[in-house]
Amino acid sequence: MKKKLLALALLLAGVLAAPPAWADKTIVLEPSAAHTANGNSATDYDSTGFTTAQVFVNVTAGSGTVNPFKVFLAGTQDLGTTYYAIPCTLVAKDVAGPGGTVTITAAPGHTLIVNETAVVSSATQYAATCPVTAPRVRAQWVIAGTTPSETFSVTVNLKP
Numbered sequence: 001m002k003k004k005l006l007a008l009a010l011l012l013a014g015v016l017a018a019p020p021a022w023a024d025k026t027i028v029l030e031p032s033a034a035h036t037a038n039g040n041s042a043t044d045y046d047s048t049g050f051t052t053a054q055v056f057v058n059v060t061a062g063s064g065t066v067n068p069f070k071v072f073l074a075g076t077q078d079l080g081t082t083y084y085a086i087p088c089t090l091v092a093k094d095v096a097g098p099g100g101t102v103t104i105t106a107a108p109g110h111t112l113i114v115n116e117t118a119v120v121s122s123a124t125q126y127a128a129t130c131p132v133t134a135p136r137v138r139a140q141w142v143i144a145g146t147t148p149s150e151t152f153s154v155t156v157n158l159k160p
Contacts, residue, residue, distance in 0.1 A: 029139040032153035050158035064147035071114035075134025085111035088130040
């Protein structure tokens with residue numbers, strides 16, 4: 001009997017001391033590459049159990065005449081048939097990297113993380129905070145213009 005109680009006590013101690021089931025999860029939605037047309041990340045990722053997404057877009061180069069250049073987080077409720085843009089509550093743009101000019105937009109319902117009407121040709125980072133409203137997410141972008149090219153990556157940090 002004492003052995004069973006000891007075993008039960010150890011089991012409970014292990015369960016109570018266990019880390020939370022959901023911890024932050026960082027995913028590279030789109031690795032850095034030159035993009036010349038509309039597109040989306042090759043895979044959509046499981047966001048079940050997460051409530052907030054911190055999305056980071058890192059633009060390292062651009063050329064041509066680009067109008068528009070837009071990046072947003074998209075979600076799907078039906079696991080891949082229909083996607084919709086997820087609104088964000090805060091969007092920041094940092095031109096020229098750390099120490100550069102930062103523009104912050106408090107824009108509830110604003111879906112665009114990147115919203116440019118001209119080529120982004122130098123190091124520029126964008127960050128947004130968005131609620132996770134779908135069980136699966138992916139990055140999507142719109143690029144149009146005359147021989148447009150934007151080199152960028154998209155990373156998301158999902159938070160419980």
